[in-house]
Amino acid sequence: MDADAQSAAPSRDEVLSWMALKGAEREVLYRRADAVRRERKGDEVFVRGIVEFSNICANDCLYCGIRRSNEKVRRYRLPADEILDVARKMTGWRQTTVVLQAGEAPSAAGDRELGEIIRRIKAGTGLAVTVSVGNRPREVYAHWRACGMDRYLLRFETSDPAIFARLHPDCTLDERLRCLGDLRELGVQTGGGFMIGVPGETPGVLADNLLLCRTLDLDMVGIGPYIPHPDTPLGAEPNAYADDPEMFFTAVAALRLVHPRAHIPATTAFDAVFPGTGRNLALQRGANVFMPNNTPGERRGDYLLYPNKPCVDENAGQCAACVVLRLRSLGRTIGEGPGNAETSGNVRIPHLPQSKGKDGITGWTGLGETDERRKAEGGRTILPKAN
Numbered sequence: 326m327d328a329d330a331q332s333a334a335p336s337r338d339e340v341l342s343w344m345a346l347k348g349a350e351r352e353v354l355y356r357r358a359d360a361v362r363r364e365r366k367g368d369e370v371f372v373r374g375i376v377e378f379s380n381i382c383a384n385d386c387l388y389c390g391i392r393r394s395n396e397k398v399r400r401y402r403l404p405a406d407e408i409l410d411v412a413r414k415m416t417g418w419r420q421t422t423v424v425l426q427a428g429e430a431p432s433a434a435g436d437r438e439l440g441e442i443i444r445r446i447k448a449g450t451g452l453a454v455t456v457s458v459g460n461r462p463r464e465v466y467a468h469w470r471a472c473g474m475d476r477y478l479l480r481f482e483t484s485d486p487a488i489f490a491r492l493h494p495d496c497t498l499d500e501r502l503r504c505l506g507d508l509r510e511l512g513v514q515t516g517g518g519f520m521i522g523v524p525g526e527t528p529g530v531l532a533d534n535l536l537l538c539r540t541l542d543l544d545m546v547g548i549g550p551y552i553p554h555p556d557t558p559l560g561a562e563p564n565a566y567a568d569d570p571e572m573f574f575t576a577v578a579a580l581r582l583v584h585p586r587a588h589i590p591a592t593t594a595f596d597a598v599f600p601g602t603g604r605n606l607a608l609q610r611g612a613n614v615f616m617p618n619n620t621p622g623e624r625r626g627d628y629l630l631y632p633n634k635p636c637v638d639e640n641a642g643q644c645a646a647c648v649v650l651r652l653r654s655l656g657r658t659i660g661e662g663p664g665n666a667e668t669s670g671n672v673r674i675p676h677l678p679q680s681k682g683k684d685g686i687t688g689w690t691g692l693g694e695t696d697e698r699r700k701a702e703g704g705r706t707i708l709p710k711a712n
């Protein structure tokens with residue numbers, strides 16, 4: 326595939342053929358993806374520090390360690406000044422973007438406070454600001470954009486409506502995609518992505534996930550292996566590719582070939598599956614972004630979306646030093662600029678087939694359906710309290 330011909334989309338059959346590769350043929354795919362990465366993105370790796378500022382979440386996603394019903398989680402929300410203190414240190418760590426990440430906990434007061442935090446970061450640092458806090462109404466995204474938000478990350482997790490309905494009792498895939506469309510229309514650099522190997526996924530679904538990233542014309546795509554969390558309803562259900570974990574890297578390489586212009590992070594979950602090497606391997610197979618953890622050390626163990634998360638016992642300074650060493654060992658350099666998105670077209674929301682979830686509610690039903698369901702069912706948005 327011509328890396329410069331973004332219009333020359335691979336067919337679904339071609340993507341499926343990549344999923345079937347093994348051994349030496351897989352290595353050829355990896356080298357091809359790395360060559361496209363080098364041609365499109367160079368050898369720079371943009372370092373974007375994550376601050377997990379709250380683990381309070383209104384949702385009860387069946388796979389997530391900080392789901393609302395997990396009473397073992399010690400809930401927290403970082404004070405604004407503590408978030409600002411971390412952000413001010415980041416330029417010294419050669420990080421050009423702060424990623425403000427939290428559970429999905431919508432509230433008027435919390436959303437206003439986040440807007441003020443964005444405003445203060447933009448006024449006091451030279452950082453780009455990425456936000457990742459889940460679904461919100463368009464007007465909330467517009468407010469954060471006016472406060473200075475540069476980017477937003479909202480993973481669609483799977484392109485299959487039936488799988489999505491099973492995993493996410495509080496949300497529809499239609500709603501998630503509509504949020505992505507709102508963000509693009511507001512001029513926000515928009516990131517999405519998915520888990521690799523969720524229960525029920527097939528290579529065909531994985532191929533559709535990859536192609537949806539291109540159809541949505543996402544500026545950044547974060548993907549990583551599904552890892553069962555023991556304190557969730559899916560805790561006993563293994564990854565669909567548990568017998569072939571190289572499929573995780575096949576997905577990264579295929580993503581680079583399917584959507585060459587996207588920024589692709591080497592996500593933390595790769596190191597959970599391949600300790601100490603996973604993110605390095607992802608960077609050698611198509612990825613060009615590294616996202617170290619800048620969450621204050623005493624709270625890292627409270628933000629566990631999945632078990633065996635790396636770097637929980639380290640601090641932000643140690644993580645920053647580790648990034649430099651890892652990139653140097655790969656012959657890569659740290660990106661000095663903000664790493665903004667390449668020019669893109671308009672988002673295109675696909676017409677996916679409707680599918681009924683186990684509650685009998687059909688996906689793709691239109692704006693506001695999830696909010697109305699929450700109201701009708703008496704308070705699904707009640708949040709766990711911070712300790």
